[in-house]
Amino acid sequence: MTVISYPPKPSPGDRIAVVSPGAGLPGLFPRPFELGLERLRKDYELEPVEYPATRKMGSTPQERADDIHAAFADPGIKAVMASIGGDDQITVLPLLDRELIRANPKPFFGMSDNTNLLMLLRNAGIVGYHGATVMTALGRPGAMDPLTAESLRAALFTSGEYELEPAARWNDVDRDWADPATFEAEPETRPGAGWSWVKPDRVVEGRSWGGCLEIVGWLLMADREIPHDLSEFDGSVLLLETSEEMPSGTEVFRTLRNMGERGLLQRFSALLMGRAKTWSFDRPNGAEEAARYAAEQREAVLRAMEAYAPGTTIVFDVDFGHTSPQLVIPYGGLVRVDGPARRITVTY
Structure with a gap:
Protein backbone atom coordinates (compact mmCIF):
# COMPACT_ATOMS: atom_id res chain seq x y z
CA MET A 1 0.00 0.00 0.00
CA GLU A 161 -11.28 19.62 6.66
CA TYR A 162 -13.20 21.71 4.15
CA GLU A 163 -16.85 21.15 3.30
CA LEU A 164 -17.76 21.37 -0.36
CA GLU A 165 -20.92 23.20 -1.38
CA PRO A 166 -23.23 22.64 -4.34
CA ALA A 167 -23.11 25.57 -6.74
CA ALA A 168 -26.10 27.88 -6.64
CA ARG A 169 -25.26 28.89 -10.20
CA TRP A 170 -22.96 27.30 -12.79
CA ASN A 171 -21.78 27.59 -16.37
CA ASP A 172 -20.37 25.36 -19.10
CA VAL A 173 -20.65 27.60 -22.16
CA ASP A 174 -17.25 28.83 -23.34
CA ARG A 175 -16.50 32.18 -24.93
CA ASP A 176 -13.83 33.04 -27.47
CA TRP A 177 -10.54 33.81 -25.73
CA ALA A 178 -9.32 35.60 -28.86
CA ASP A 179 -12.14 38.17 -28.58
CA PRO A 180 -11.36 41.03 -26.15
CA ALA A 181 -15.10 41.48 -25.53
CA THR A 182 -15.11 38.09 -23.80
CA PHE A 183 -13.29 39.63 -20.85
CA GLU A 184 -15.58 42.60 -20.35
CA ALA A 185 -18.11 40.72 -18.21
CA GLU A 186 -18.57 37.50 -16.29
CA PRO A 187 -20.04 34.50 -18.13
CA GLU A 188 -23.78 34.00 -17.97
CA THR A 189 -24.72 31.32 -15.44
CA ARG A 190 -27.76 29.18 -14.80
CA PRO A 191 -29.34 27.96 -11.56
CA GLY A 192 -27.95 24.83 -9.95
CA ALA A 193 -30.24 22.08 -8.73
CA GLY A 194 -27.86 20.67 -6.12
CA TRP A 195 -26.17 17.30 -6.11
CA SER A 196 -28.00 14.11 -7.02
CA TRP A 197 -27.42 11.16 -4.66
CA VAL A 198 -27.72 7.44 -5.34
CA LYS A 199 -27.63 4.93 -2.46
CA PRO A 200 -26.93 7.63 0.16
CA ASP A 201 -27.34 5.22 3.07
CA ARG A 202 -23.84 5.29 4.49
CA VAL A 203 -20.83 7.41 5.41
CA VAL A 204 -17.60 6.54 3.63
CA GLU A 205 -14.15 8.07 3.79
CA GLY A 206 -11.19 7.22 1.63
CA ARG A 207 -8.37 8.55 -0.49
CA SER A 208 -9.39 9.85 -3.88
CA TRP A 209 -8.34 8.59 -7.31
CA GLY A 210 -9.54 9.10 -10.89
CA GLY A 211 -9.83 12.39 -12.76
CA CYS A 212 -10.83 13.13 -16.34
CA LEU A 213 -12.50 9.96 -17.63
CA GLU A 214 -10.91 10.15 -21.08
CA ILE A 215 -7.41 10.46 -19.60
CA VAL A 216 -8.07 7.62 -17.15
CA GLY A 217 -9.06 5.46 -20.13
CA TRP A 218 -5.89 6.35 -22.04
CA LEU A 219 -3.72 5.53 -19.03
CA LEU A 220 -5.47 2.19 -18.65
CA MET A 221 -4.85 1.40 -22.33
CA ALA A 222 -1.17 2.33 -22.03
CA ASP A 223 -0.90 0.51 -18.67
CA ARG A 224 0.62 3.61 -17.10
CA GLU A 225 0.34 4.66 -13.44
CA ILE A 226 -2.22 1.93 -12.61
CA PRO A 227 -1.05 -0.22 -9.68
CA HIS A 228 -1.14 -3.93 -10.46
CA ASP A 229 -2.32 -4.63 -6.92
CA LEU A 230 -5.82 -3.19 -7.09
CA SER A 231 -6.31 -3.60 -3.35
CA GLU A 232 -4.56 -0.20 -3.30
CA PHE A 233 -8.00 1.25 -4.04
CA ASP A 234 -10.09 -0.67 -1.51
CA GLY A 235 -12.43 1.78 0.20
CA SER A 236 -11.23 4.73 -1.88
CA VAL A 237 -13.38 7.46 -3.43
CA LEU A 238 -13.49 7.54 -7.23
CA LEU A 239 -13.51 10.95 -8.95
CA LEU A 240 -14.62 11.07 -12.58
CA GLU A 241 -15.59 13.87 -14.97
CA THR A 242 -15.69 14.36 -18.73
CA SER A 243 -14.11 17.00 -20.93
CA GLU A 244 -15.19 19.46 -23.62
CA GLU A 245 -14.79 16.64 -26.13
CA MET A 246 -18.10 15.40 -24.72
CA PRO A 247 -17.81 11.61 -25.04
CA SER A 248 -21.08 9.90 -25.85
CA GLY A 249 -23.01 7.91 -23.30
CA THR A 250 -21.88 4.79 -25.14
CA GLU A 251 -18.21 5.79 -24.76
CA VAL A 252 -18.68 6.58 -21.07
CA PHE A 253 -20.36 3.23 -20.47
CA ARG A 254 -17.69 1.30 -22.33
CA THR A 255 -14.84 2.96 -20.41
CA LEU A 256 -16.55 2.22 -17.11
CA ARG A 257 -17.41 -1.30 -18.22
CA ASN A 258 -13.76 -1.95 -19.03
CA MET A 259 -12.76 -0.55 -15.64
CA GLY A 260 -15.23 -3.00 -14.14
CA GLU A 261 -13.82 -5.88 -16.16
CA ARG A 262 -10.37 -4.99 -14.87
CA GLY A 263 -11.72 -5.17 -11.32
CA LEU A 264 -11.39 -1.46 -10.59
CA LEU A 265 -14.93 -0.20 -10.06
CA GLN A 266 -15.63 -2.77 -7.37
CA ARG A 267 -12.86 -1.40 -5.17
CA PHE A 268 -14.34 2.04 -4.51
CA SER A 269 -16.79 2.90 -1.75
CA ALA A 270 -18.14 6.02 -3.45
CA LEU A 271 -18.13 7.73 -6.84
CA LEU A 272 -18.20 11.50 -7.21
CA MET A 273 -19.26 12.27 -10.78
CA GLY A 274 -18.40 15.78 -11.90
CA ARG A 275 -21.09 17.86 -13.55
CA ALA A 276 -21.14 16.96 -17.25
CA LYS A 277 -19.94 19.60 -19.67
CA THR A 278 -22.75 19.78 -22.22
CA TRP A 279 -21.55 22.55 -24.57
CA SER A 280 -18.52 23.02 -26.81
CA PHE A 281 -17.62 25.15 -29.81
CA ASP A 282 -18.06 22.05 -31.96
CA ARG A 283 -21.36 21.14 -30.32
CA PRO A 284 -23.11 24.33 -29.10
CA ASN A 285 -26.07 22.54 -27.55
CA GLY A 286 -29.26 24.33 -26.65
CA ALA A 287 -30.99 23.68 -23.33
CA GLU A 288 -32.89 20.57 -24.45
CA GLU A 289 -29.87 19.00 -26.17
CA ALA A 290 -27.69 19.75 -23.15
CA ALA A 291 -30.18 18.16 -20.76
CA ARG A 292 -30.43 15.11 -23.02
CA TYR A 293 -26.64 14.72 -23.13
CA ALA A 294 -26.34 14.97 -19.33
CA ALA A 295 -29.14 12.43 -18.87
CA GLU A 296 -27.47 9.98 -21.28
CA GLN A 297 -24.21 10.26 -19.38
CA ARG A 298 -25.94 9.68 -16.06
CA GLU A 299 -27.74 6.62 -17.42
CA ALA A 300 -24.45 5.22 -18.75
CA VAL A 301 -22.78 5.65 -15.36
CA LEU A 302 -25.69 4.07 -13.52
CA ARG A 303 -25.81 1.11 -15.91
CA ALA A 304 -22.09 0.38 -15.50
CA MET A 305 -22.10 0.82 -11.74
CA GLU A 306 -25.17 -1.37 -11.31
CA ALA A 307 -23.43 -4.12 -13.29
CA TYR A 308 -20.07 -3.99 -11.50
CA ALA A 309 -20.44 -2.13 -8.20
CA PRO A 310 -24.14 -2.04 -7.31
CA GLY A 311 -23.66 -1.04 -3.69
CA THR A 312 -21.57 2.07 -4.38
CA THR A 313 -22.76 5.49 -3.20
CA ILE A 314 -22.80 7.87 -6.19
CA VAL A 315 -23.07 11.66 -6.20
CA PHE A 316 -23.80 13.33 -9.55
CA ASP A 317 -23.22 16.96 -10.57
CA VAL A 318 -20.39 17.70 -8.15
CA ASP A 319 -18.75 20.93 -9.30
CA PHE A 320 -15.27 19.83 -10.29
CA GLY A 321 -13.73 19.40 -13.71
CA HIS A 322 -14.60 21.15 -16.96
CA THR A 323 -17.56 23.22 -15.78
CA SER A 324 -17.53 26.32 -13.57
CA PRO A 325 -17.16 26.57 -10.60
CA GLN A 326 -14.17 24.27 -10.27
CA LEU A 327 -13.99 23.00 -6.72
CA VAL A 328 -10.51 21.81 -5.79
CA ILE A 329 -10.39 18.15 -4.72
CA PRO A 330 -7.31 16.71 -2.99
CA TYR A 331 -6.03 13.91 -5.25
CA GLY A 332 -4.87 11.06 -3.06
CA GLY A 333 -6.12 13.04 -0.07
CA LEU A 334 -9.04 12.18 2.16
CA VAL A 335 -12.63 12.64 1.00
CA ARG A 336 -15.62 11.89 3.24
CA VAL A 337 -18.99 11.25 1.61
CA ASP A 338 -21.80 11.45 4.16
CA GLY A 339 -24.89 10.10 2.43
CA PRO A 340 -27.46 10.52 5.23
CA ALA A 341 -26.38 14.15 5.79
CA ARG A 342 -25.83 14.82 2.05
CA ARG A 343 -22.40 16.31 2.77
CA ILE A 344 -19.00 15.99 1.10
CA THR A 345 -15.94 16.98 3.09
CA VAL A 346 -12.37 16.99 1.82
CA THR A 347 -9.14 17.25 3.79
CA TYR A 348 -6.70 19.79 2.39
Missing part, protein backbone atom coordinates in the same frame (compact mmCIF):
# COMPACT_ATOMS: atom_id res chain seq x y z
CA THR A 2 1.43 3.36 -1.05
CA VAL A 3 2.03 5.76 1.84
CA ILE A 4 0.59 9.11 0.73
CA SER A 5 1.38 12.41 2.48
CA TYR A 6 0.34 16.00 2.08
CA PRO A 7 3.22 18.21 0.88
CA PRO A 8 4.10 21.43 2.74
CA LYS A 9 1.83 24.38 1.90
CA PRO A 10 2.94 27.74 0.48
CA SER A 11 2.41 31.02 2.30
CA PRO A 12 1.52 34.44 0.87
CA GLY A 13 4.65 35.96 -0.61
CA ASP A 14 6.01 32.63 -1.85
CA ARG A 15 6.84 31.73 -5.46
CA ILE A 16 4.61 29.35 -7.42
CA ALA A 17 5.73 27.61 -10.61
CA VAL A 18 3.41 27.89 -13.61
CA VAL A 19 4.04 25.09 -16.10
CA SER A 20 2.37 23.70 -19.22
CA PRO A 21 2.75 19.90 -18.98
CA GLY A 22 0.09 19.43 -21.66
CA ALA A 23 -0.15 22.31 -24.14
CA GLY A 24 1.46 25.74 -24.35
CA LEU A 25 -1.86 27.50 -24.91
CA PRO A 26 -0.72 30.63 -23.01
CA GLY A 27 1.26 31.41 -26.16
CA LEU A 28 -1.90 31.39 -28.29
CA PHE A 29 -4.26 32.99 -25.79
CA PRO A 30 -2.28 35.33 -23.54
CA ARG A 31 -5.31 37.26 -22.25
CA PRO A 32 -6.79 34.62 -19.85
CA PHE A 33 -3.28 33.53 -18.91
CA GLU A 34 -2.14 37.03 -17.96
CA LEU A 35 -5.40 37.57 -16.06
CA GLY A 36 -4.79 34.36 -14.12
CA LEU A 37 -1.23 35.40 -13.28
CA GLU A 38 -2.46 38.79 -12.10
CA ARG A 39 -4.94 37.13 -9.74
CA LEU A 40 -2.25 34.84 -8.36
CA ARG A 41 -0.27 37.97 -7.50
CA LYS A 42 -3.06 40.25 -6.23
CA ASP A 43 -5.64 37.88 -4.77
CA TYR A 44 -3.38 35.13 -3.45
CA GLU A 45 -0.14 37.11 -2.95
CA LEU A 46 1.90 34.46 -4.77
CA GLU A 47 4.64 35.24 -7.28
CA PRO A 48 4.23 33.12 -10.43
CA VAL A 49 7.38 31.83 -12.11
CA GLU A 50 7.25 30.73 -15.76
CA TYR A 51 9.48 28.22 -17.54
CA PRO A 52 10.78 27.86 -21.13
CA ALA A 53 7.83 25.75 -22.33
CA THR A 54 5.07 27.51 -20.39
CA ARG A 55 4.02 29.62 -23.40
CA LYS A 56 5.48 27.41 -26.14
CA MET A 57 3.04 25.63 -28.42
CA GLY A 58 4.50 22.47 -29.88
CA SER A 59 7.02 21.97 -27.10
CA THR A 60 8.52 18.51 -26.94
CA PRO A 61 7.72 16.09 -24.12
CA GLN A 62 11.32 16.44 -22.96
CA GLU A 63 11.04 20.23 -22.75
CA ARG A 64 7.93 19.90 -20.62
CA ALA A 65 9.56 17.26 -18.42
CA ASP A 66 12.54 19.59 -17.94
CA ASP A 67 10.20 22.35 -16.74
CA ILE A 68 8.53 20.01 -14.25
CA HIS A 69 11.92 18.89 -12.94
CA ALA A 70 13.10 22.49 -12.57
CA ALA A 71 9.94 23.48 -10.71
CA PHE A 72 10.10 20.61 -8.23
CA ALA A 73 13.86 20.78 -7.71
CA ASP A 74 13.96 24.53 -6.93
CA PRO A 75 13.73 24.99 -3.13
CA GLY A 76 12.44 28.52 -3.68
CA ILE A 77 9.32 27.22 -5.43
CA LYS A 78 6.62 26.27 -2.92
CA ALA A 79 3.81 25.08 -5.23
CA VAL A 80 3.25 24.17 -8.88
CA MET A 81 0.21 24.99 -11.04
CA ALA A 82 -0.63 23.99 -14.60
CA SER A 83 -1.53 26.71 -17.06
CA ILE A 84 -4.16 24.45 -18.69
CA GLY A 85 -4.58 20.89 -19.94
CA GLY A 86 -3.87 19.34 -23.33
CA ASP A 87 -4.01 15.88 -24.85
CA ASP A 88 -0.54 14.30 -24.87
CA GLN A 89 0.81 14.62 -21.34
CA ILE A 90 0.96 10.83 -21.28
CA THR A 91 4.11 11.14 -23.43
CA VAL A 92 5.80 13.20 -20.70
CA LEU A 93 5.34 10.59 -17.96
CA PRO A 94 8.16 8.21 -19.01
CA LEU A 95 10.62 11.13 -18.99
CA LEU A 96 9.94 12.22 -15.43
CA ASP A 97 12.42 11.58 -12.62
CA ARG A 98 10.16 10.18 -9.94
CA GLU A 99 12.88 10.15 -7.31
CA LEU A 100 13.55 13.85 -7.86
CA ILE A 101 9.84 14.62 -7.49
CA ARG A 102 9.44 12.32 -4.47
CA ALA A 103 12.39 14.01 -2.77
CA ASN A 104 10.90 17.47 -3.33
CA PRO A 105 7.15 17.17 -2.60
CA LYS A 106 5.07 20.23 -3.49
CA PRO A 107 1.36 20.91 -4.00
CA PHE A 108 0.47 20.55 -7.67
CA PHE A 109 -2.77 21.99 -9.08
CA GLY A 110 -4.26 20.84 -12.37
CA MET A 111 -7.08 18.95 -14.06
CA SER A 112 -8.05 17.48 -17.45
CA ASP A 113 -4.82 16.23 -19.12
CA ASN A 114 -3.05 16.91 -15.82
CA THR A 115 -4.73 13.74 -14.54
CA ASN A 116 -1.50 12.17 -15.78
CA LEU A 117 0.72 14.10 -13.40
CA LEU A 118 -1.77 13.83 -10.54
CA MET A 119 -1.65 10.03 -10.84
CA LEU A 120 2.14 10.02 -10.95
CA LEU A 121 2.29 12.18 -7.82
CA ARG A 122 -0.13 9.92 -5.98
CA ASN A 123 1.98 6.90 -6.89
CA ALA A 124 5.01 8.79 -5.59
CA GLY A 125 3.20 9.27 -2.27
CA ILE A 126 2.31 12.94 -2.78
CA VAL A 127 -1.19 14.40 -2.49
CA GLY A 128 -2.03 16.63 -5.49
CA TYR A 129 -5.00 18.90 -6.15
CA HIS A 130 -7.51 18.32 -8.92
CA GLY A 131 -8.67 21.70 -10.23
CA ALA A 132 -7.74 25.36 -10.61
CA THR A 133 -5.61 25.81 -13.72
CA VAL A 134 -4.40 29.34 -14.45
CA MET A 135 -6.31 29.94 -17.69
CA THR A 136 -9.66 28.39 -16.80
CA ALA A 137 -10.25 28.95 -13.09
CA LEU A 138 -8.05 31.99 -12.38
CA GLY A 139 -8.46 33.50 -15.86
CA ARG A 140 -12.26 33.43 -15.81
CA PRO A 141 -13.63 36.61 -17.42
CA GLY A 142 -14.93 39.29 -15.08
CA ALA A 143 -14.06 37.55 -11.83
CA MET A 144 -13.23 34.16 -10.43
CA ASP A 145 -16.25 32.12 -9.40
CA PRO A 146 -16.56 32.57 -5.61
CA LEU A 147 -16.71 28.82 -4.88
CA THR A 148 -13.60 28.24 -7.01
CA ALA A 149 -11.76 31.12 -5.33
CA GLU A 150 -12.65 29.97 -1.81
CA SER A 151 -11.75 26.32 -2.30
CA LEU A 152 -8.48 27.24 -4.04
CA ARG A 153 -7.52 29.52 -1.17
CA ALA A 154 -8.26 26.80 1.36
CA ALA A 155 -6.35 24.18 -0.65
CA LEU A 156 -3.34 26.45 -1.12
CA PHE A 157 -2.91 27.78 2.39
CA THR A 158 -4.79 25.66 4.93
CA SER A 159 -4.82 22.12 6.27
CA GLY A 160 -7.70 20.15 7.71
